[in-house]
Amino acid sequence: MAELLTENLGVNAEGHLTIGGADTLSLAAEYGTPLYVMDEQEIRKNLRRFHESIDKHYGGRGLVCYAGKAFTCLEMCRIVASEGDGLDAVSMGELYTAVKAGFPMEKVGFHGNNKTDEELHYAIEHGVGHIIVDNLSELRRLEAIAAEMGAVPHIMLRIKPGIDAHTHQFIMTGQIDSKFGFALETGEAFEAVKESISCENVKLVGVHCHIGSQIFDISPFEAAAGVMLDFIAKVRDELGYEIPGLNLGGGFGIKYLSTDDPKPLEAYMERVSAVVKEKCSEHGLAQPYIYLEPGRSVAASAGITLYTVGARKEIPGIRTYISVDGGMTDNPRYILYQSEYEAVAAARAGEERTEKVTIAGRCCESGDLIGENMPIQHVDSGDIIAVLATGAYNYSMSSNYNRVMKPAVVFVNNAEARLGVRRETPEDIIRNDV
Numbered sequence: 196m197a198e199l200l201t202e203n204l205g206v207n208a209e210g211h212l213t214i215g216g217a218d219t220l221s222l223a224a225e226y227g228t229p230l231y232v233m234d235e236q237e238i239r240k241n242l243r244r245f246h247e248s249i250d251k252h253y254g255g256r257g258l259v260c261y262a263g264k265a266f267t268c269l270e271m272c273r274i275v276a277s278e279g280d281g282l283d284a285v286s287m288g289e290l291y292t293a294v295k296a297g298f299p300m301e302k303v304g305f306h307g308n309n310k311t312d313e314e315l316h317y318a319i320e321h322g323v324g325h326i327i328v329d330n331l332s333e334l335r336r337l338e339a340i341a342a343e344m345g346a347v348p349h350i351m352l353r354i355k356p357g358i359d360a361h362t363h364q365f366i367m368t369g370q371i372d373s374k375f376g377f378a379l380e381t382g383e384a385f386e387a388v389k390e391s392i393s394c395e396n397v398k399l400v401g402v403h404c405h406i407g408s409q410i411f412d413i414s415p416f417e418a419a420a421g422v423m424l425d426f427i428a429k430v431r432d433e434l435g436y437e438i439p440g441l442n443l444g445g446g447f448g449i450k451y452l453s454t455d456d457p458k459p460l461e462a463y464m465e466r467v468s469a470v471v472k473e474k475c476s477e478h479g480l481a482q483p484y485i486y487l488e489p490g491r492s493v494a495a496s497a498g499i500t501l502y503t504v505g506a507r508k509e510i511p512g513i514r515t516y517i518s519v520d521g522g523m524t525d526n527p528r529y530i531l532y533q534s535e536y537e538a539v540a541a542a543r544a545g546e547e548r549t550e551k552v553t554i555a556g557r558c559c560e561s562g563d564l565i566g567e568n569m570p571i572q573h574v575d576s577g578d579i580i581a582v583l584a585t586g587a588y589n590y591s592m593s594s595n596y597n598r599v600m601k602p603a604v605v606f607v608n609n610a611e612a613r614l615g616v617r618r619e620t621p622e623d624i625i626r627n628d629v
């Protein structure tokens with residue numbers, strides 16, 4: 196029997212693939228394809244892996260702020276809120292979604308390297324917990340907007356800690372080239388702190404770093420925490436201001452392929468909190484309140500995408516193409532990064548994957564593939580296939596290219612299914628046309 200990627204996937208008595216206990220063929224029949232399916236229990240389990248490890252290893256002095264850019268909608272906000280976790284938003288659209296979901300806005304962090312005045316105003320008006328300031332022009336605009344509103348929003352500064360995280364190793368870079376944040380080694384970050392604490396209408400409550408994404412190793416995170424605490428100590432020593440919060444970002448790797456071997460999510464906070472405690476005692480600092488911002492590692496394993504196979508094209512001696520009723524419009528990760536996925540024939544999920552196929556989307560781009568040389572059971576026209584671990588950065592990066600309508604999102608919870616986002620209709624496609 197073929198190995199399934201994650202524990203929330205299974206095979207029922209009929210041999211059909213299940214997610215969260217729900218039969219994927221029944222979901223496809225009821226809701227149509229392409230279809231995003233999100234397993235609520237898996238989302239909750241992933242969030243708990245983070246917040247319970249903060250409880251266990253750091254006395255609960257921290258907040259998990261789920262990075263909504265990985266996947267969000269009203270129902271996702273409600274689930275995250277019901278776990279007691281926070282949220283990261285990066286745009287008016289994400290902030291608005293949180294507001295409309297009734298999300299506790301004091302647990303929301305507002306990110307972005309080019310926030311508009313309108314967005315900053317909206318964030319303050321709705322009592323966002325902290326705004327992560329990316330650059331000095333933003334700091335000055337925010338100070339002016341806050342003064343006008345008679346508010347004192349809490350801010351963090353986004354710092355480039357000089358750590359370049361690769362999948363399996365890390366290097367300390369002398370020179371960092373990134374559009375995000377203030378550089379440490381040029382003194383830019385220190386100047387930004389100085390200016391922030393002199394502002395009357397913002398309150399500096401933390402420093403933030405985010406070193407990358409899909410990182411399997413914990414050592415770059417440990418290194419980043421160390422660098423950030425050294426910086427907090429330097430600020431305390433030279434400016435007499437002790438920054439109370441440390442935001443360590445997200446980026447924890449997940450299993451896209453059976454051969455991927457990320458560290459268990461629990462291990463992250465265990466090791467990082469040890470570094471934080473050690474550094475604090477070395478510098479005589481109070482242990483900061485910690486923020487974590489996992490996105491992919493919360494949503495990816497919770498999601499699969501179901502497609503119906505259209506044509507099967509065998510090009511002798513070259514490859515077999517399987518075309519599906521979705522593609523880069525619902526999963527742009529292959530065309531963006533040549534990312535890899537596993538696929539399963541939903542009706543024969545327990546059988547060996549005996550073929551290798553290229554799964555192609557329906558858009559007018561040759562690069563519109565879900566993947567190449569993907570092992571799968573024999574599939575033909577009309578079969579349903581599932582692409583696994585698509586819960587993060589698929590729906591949120593989906594588009595209407597070719598005026599393709601976006602699929603529905605269905606949540607399953609202990610075998611019960613409910614609609615989370617309706618499938619788009621042709622009417623939606625022309626909604627804003629005049």
Ligand SMILES: *Cc1c(COP(=O)(O)O)cnc(C)c1O
Pocket residue numbers: 262264265283306405407408409444445446447488489490491492
């Ligand atoms: C993208 C991002 C995250 C989430 O990253 P994942 O790799 O999805 O965990 C967290 N924080 C910031 C600032 C980000 O830009």
